[in-house]
Amino acid sequence: MRILVTGGAGFIGSAVVRLAVSRGHHVINMDALTYAACQDNVASVADSPLYAFEHADIRDRVALDRVFTKHNPDVVMHLAAESHVDRSIDGPGDFIETNITGTYNMLEAARSYWMGAGKPETFRFHHISTDEVFGSLGETGLFTEDTPYDPRSPYSASKASSDHLVRAWHETYGLPVVLTNCSNNYGPFHFPEKLVPVVILRALAGEEIPVYGKGENIRDWLYVEDHADALLLVVEKGTLGRCYNIGGENEARNIDLVRTICSVLDKKRPKDTPYADLITFVSDRPGHDMRYAIDPTRIRDELGWRPSVTVEQGLEKTVQWYLDNEKWWRALQNRDGVGKRLGAG
Ligand SMILES: NC(=O)c1ccc[n+]([C@@H]2O[C@H](COP(=O)([O-])OP(=O)(O)OC[C@H]3O[C@@H](n4cnc5c(N)ncnc54)[C@H](O)[C@@H]3O)[C@@H](O)[C@H]2O)c1
Secondary structure, X not given: OEEEEEOOOXXXXXXXXXXXXXXXXXXXXXXXXXXXXXXXXXXXXOOOOOEEEEEOOOOOHHHHHHHHHHHOOOEXXXXXXXXXXXXXXXXXXXXXXXXXXXXXXXXXXXXXXXHHOOOOOOOEEEEEEEHHHHOOOOOOOOEOOXXXXXXXXXXXXXXXXXXXXXXXXXXHHOOOEEEEEEOOEEOOOOOOOOHHHHHHHHHHXXXXXXXXXOOOOEEEOEEHHHHHHHHHHHXXXXXXXXXXXXXXXXXXXXXXXXXXXXXXXXXXXXXXXXXXXXXXEEOOOXXXXXXXXXXXXXXXXXXXXXXXXXXXXXXXXXXXXXXXXXXXXXXXXXXXXXXXXXXXO
């Protein structure tokens, strides 16, 4: 398959690129290389004859038409987005432009290409989204594919808007789409502004580990390589027009996740005092959703997908990866906003 991946120099996109190339697919990685991108994320495949890179912005429709015409993809996996909730609180404009207008451009470029190619039945536009579009759960219940949308941050509202556009392009124009909504990812190459790498890197530096509010917010954690595996399965075997929720069935309170990371570090990089002593509670994120949890029944029953690791196993691998790849994360720590408190309201 020839796969056009958008956002393939980011965290999840690069996992998709690496996995797809390792499985023998041709990959065209199209990325604007924003602050969140890192070409080293795809260094392991950069010299492969199966890999090509296009520096292009999804807000630039002319550039998109050029990439489609040049590379003739069989399918599109659309991951490019502004992805950090805290940044969306400080500056929502970029989220509207990239996540909504950019997705609109991608849909129009894909539609024009697909029609020009005689509407091949095998073409797919796979839109990658988040469980945050469903809003916040109480103490019980799970997000299913039928849960009504109730986004509550500029980030999740922009992703919800893009999901609606993708469905509309399917219903109105017949564009062959599939959608996925996934829970929180963690793993190698996670940009050092997100919770898991922040905890690891603050702990290693002997600095306070900030936990928002009382750390009681619950997320459903999924190892990024398991997500990439699920995405390739959906783009190949998913039913047209259908959405699939993806989650690890690994619910954890933030504070418990942080403590688990600290105890992994206590084993792998012991020091005189436990890393958990560095945990510090800080003011909460405005509108911080309390609980997300995914019901993955559909993707499991229809496509046979299951995550390969538990959150404990995934965190062991992740912590080890950060210990082994200091050069990678050091280079990103100078980027704008990294290490600062963002989105405090
Ligand atoms: N991180 C998570 O836990 C999570 C969970 C569920 C869904 N998602 C979704 O998965 C996708 C990828 O998330 P991520 O965590 O890898 O994000 P990321 O921020 O690590 O990477 C985003 C990539 O998109 C690129 N990009 C941004 N704006 C662009 C533009 N205008 N044109 C072209 N490229 C642009 C960036 O350069 C970067 O390489 C997003 O759509 C996100 O909403 C993320």
